[in-house]
Amino acid sequence: MVVKRAKVGLIRVLTTSDRDLLELHGKKVMSWFPELEVVSRCIPDQPEGIHDDTTEQMAVPKVINLAEEFESEGFDGILVSCAGDPGVSELKEVLSIPVVGAGRTTACIALSFDLPIGVLGITDEVPVGMKAVLRDRMIAWTKPSGVTSTLDLMTPAGRSNTLNAAEELKQKGVKVLALACTGMASIDVAPLIAKETGLIVVDPLKAAAAALWTVLEQRGGN
Template sequence: MVKTHYRIGLIRVLTAYDQEVLESHGRLLMSLFPDWEVLSLCIPDQPEGIHDEETKEKALPKIENLALSMIQGNIQGLIISCADDPAVDKLSKKLPIPVIGAGRSTALLAMGVGKRVGVIGITDETPIGMKEVLKDSLIKEIHPHGVNSTLDLMTPAGRASVLKEAFTLKKDGVDVVALACTGMSTVSLASEIKDRVCLPVIDPVRAEGFFMRAALGF
């Protein structure tokens, strides 16, 4: 039997000038799914990614244009690697392949793990797609002090702030933590929180990968 090989397109909403950073999410997914080849590209002129409505609005047409160009590269699936799921609904209707985002994927996995979900993100409110999934299971949402874009997560102070709030969530009775920024995957915060806070943690890049795998078929 010939083993199926999948070529997956992945869009980063952070303009990454460092190839290691650009390809970090793709490398993680290929380590989980060895039959995948992940093509990672980023949108231009968004050095702080998406972290509010203004940056999201600027990003939407860029994401759509990049997605339409990537579809020409014989990809079998497209991942928008952002917890806000920007352009996912629109592209899902337009493209003949699965289109998966990190936000709803993370929320759905969290619902499968626990009943009292705490969310840590880089905005004051949890992304709307995650809220629509979590509903009353969203016990608390936290925006760590000093973490206002994905770049802040790459600093020792930013990591420490996220970790501090994870302890707060545990104190407040959550039974699973959902990370609402794929930049937290870039710096492997899920494993650190799990080991130090002793709660299950849903990593958004892993989550988007699991749902893409489901869409492609196991």
């Protein structure tokens, strides 16, 4: 029997014409969950993605437009590949299909370990949704030196500084590390951090994909 794969619309908040970069997160999701068929699209006019309150506010209506487009085309679910969860709350009110963002999902999984949590992102503040979930269970947070956008993570210095920042959080007593930027999934840094530091590391893209897969698998009855 041929089982129909669930169609997921993946929204990148980094504007790019590079097809490989655009589809990178979707291909990772399909490698983890072969039952999902992922189509990736990016919002317009944000070549540095989301890295502060201003760029997040700019992104929200664009994310909503893309999500509504996916739903109108018959997609089964939406994955917003951003730890700031832009537009996710608004979309839950207007779409009939499940919508998952990376921030709150990552925070919820980090909480499940019942250990001191640290957050590593690229913004000057922890994403609001993650902070609301973690509350006083988050004992420390930081951002890598010299990293101001997701593009910076893709350099050798960005990767090295991300590892250094994780080690700093470990020294502060962190046992579980919640990554607060899906760009860190682009460089596969989660397993490297886990290996180098011994920390439990929650990858935001994998966390969001797992949550959406769980819902869609139940609906499909596979």
